[in-house]
Amino acid sequence: MLTFARKVGQGVRIGDQIRITVKEIRGRQVRLVIEAPREVRIYREEIWDQIASENKLAAQVEPDRLNDLE
Amino acid sequence: MRVESQQLGTLEIPEESIVTFPLGIPSFPDALHFCLLEVRAGSRYRLLQCTDRPDLAFVVIDPLLVDPAYPLDDVRGAAADLGLKPDEPLAVAVIVTVPRPPGRPTANLLAPIAMGLRSRIGAQVVLHDSPYRVRHAL
Numbered sequence: 001m002l003t004f005a006r007k008v009g010q011g012v013r014i015g016d017q018i019r020i021t022v023k024e025i026r027g028r029q030v031r032l033v034i035e036a037p038r039e040v041r042i043y044r045e046e047i048w049d050q051i052a053s054e055n056k057l058a059a060q061v062e063p064d065r066l067n068d069l070e
Numbered sequence: 071m072r073v074e075s076q077q078l079g080t081l082e083i084p085e086e087s088i089v090t091f092p093l094g095i096p097s098f099p100d101a102l103h104f105c106l107l108e109v110r111a112g113s114r115y116r117l118l119q120c121t122d123r124p125d126l127a128f129v130v131i132d133p134l135l136v137d138p139a140y141p142l143d144d145v146r147g148a149a150a151d152l153g154l155k156p157d158e159p160l161a162v163a164v165i166v167t168v169p170r171p172p173g174r175p176t177a178n179l180l181a182p183i184a185m186g187l188r189s190r191i192g193a194q195v196v197l198h199d200s201p202y203r204v205r206h207a208l
Contacts, residue, residue: 039151041093043196051181051196052096054204058167058178059098061129063077065168069115069129069175 148195
């Protein structure tokens with residue numbers, strides 16, 4: 001795991017094809033620009049977490065509940 | 071081919087009904103093959119069964135039954151990295167979470183399942199710019 005300090009305009013490269021640049025810092029918010037090949041999935045972390053959690057919950061459907069569904 | 075489903079038992083399905091999910095889905099990166107099964111005649115729900123694991127299946131529903139204005143074009147856009155041809159028919163389904171009673175089922179309209187019907191490739195995609203959430207009351 002790496003930690004970098006970046007100023008506005010500076011970036012980080014991940015592998016050959018992924019680039020993250022700090023575009024703007026306004027107050028507490030950092031605006032990041034992410035360039036990556038089309039097939040690389042990019043998510044806000046909290047969105048990914050929500051989807052991953054919900055998938056785990058959804059996978060727990062019990063056979064008898066299946067019959068209750070209209 | 072034979073498919074084992076913990077929910078529905080042993081079933082014989084055509085090989086061509088298997089859809090490959092190259093990246094699995096979030097929380098299940100190893101679930102690479104799925105098929106859609108009928109739960110019950112006339113039911114609006116179906117079962118997205120992982121054919122690699124009999125114990126892994128998701129109740130799904132057509133998002134248009136939940137929201138007739140569901141933006142299927144945006145789903146196609148979000149699925150662009152699947153390499154689907156523009157004219158390839160796309161099947162879209164959303165995962166339903168069925169909690170224990172008295173909980174009510176909810177649908178994940180934020181992250182639908184998109185499947186190319188000709189290429190037989192699928193993924194769970196995210197409608198990043200939509201107002202949808204992972205739990206939409208049914």
